[in-house]
Amino acid sequence: MSNHSPVSNESLAPSAPESEPQHDRSRILRSVKGPAQFLSFWVAIALPFVHLPLLAQGLGDPAVTLAFVVLLTANVFALYLGHGYNQH
Template identity: 75%
Template sequence: MSNPSTVSNESIAPSDPETELLREYADRIRRSLKGPAQFLSFWIAIALPFIHLPLLSQGLGDPTVTLTFVVLLAVNVLALYAGHGYNN
């Protein structure tokens, strides 16, 4: 039987203090933007159905109206996903 070889950590570069500062800065920005982004997404998800109603009452016979409705529906779904954790 052979002895298991030891793996050295020489291939792992030591962390650069400048890189760590950039990561901390990026994390701080991400955390500070999360609340306002969730707030905005939540209220967009609440308001968009009121725009859907006139489009539906007009009818979806025109391709432009149908495309607008589908795009607004997709934006609404994304806003619901992004804003679902607001005020928790």
């Protein structure tokens, strides 16, 4: 005697295509993380050299002050993103 069920086992299992986009997204994020940290680390190293001419010129001009603040903000953001670069 065979036991035939009206519901197949395939309908009870979670479908694989639904979990695949999540897997692809995490794989893409992992592949982008290393280069993003590398670039952010070196941008954070280089940006202070751009600050020097602005500071030498003085921050009396509002445009120079704005440029300095924008570059300083970018430097802090780059430091945050690149802080884990090359750590094992």
